[in-house]
Amino acid sequence: MPDGEDWLLIPVHEGMCRYESLLDCTLDLSDIAKMNDSLMVRAENKERMRKALEDSNG
Numbered sequence: 510m511p512d513g514e515d516w517l518l519i520p521v522h523e524g525m526c527r528y529e530s531l532l533d534c535t536l537d538l539s540d541i542a543k544m545n546d547s548l549m550v551r552a553e554n555k556e557r558m559r560k561a562l563e564d565s566n567g
Contacts, residue, residue, distance in 0.1 A: 520544035
């Protein structure tokens with residue numbers, strides 16, 4: 510999406526917040542940043558677990 514809007518919407522798509530919370534400013538950019546950081550950590554942990562299982566299975 511243009512202008513980095515996808516970064517703002519990732520938590521919405523992942524079900525962590527509602528789009529309306531962005532529109533009515535219930536959430537601010539620091540909230541969005543924290544949620545995105547959390548999602549990146551979760552994705553990295555999943556990838557590490559996948560690799561570890563792959564390595565242990567041959």
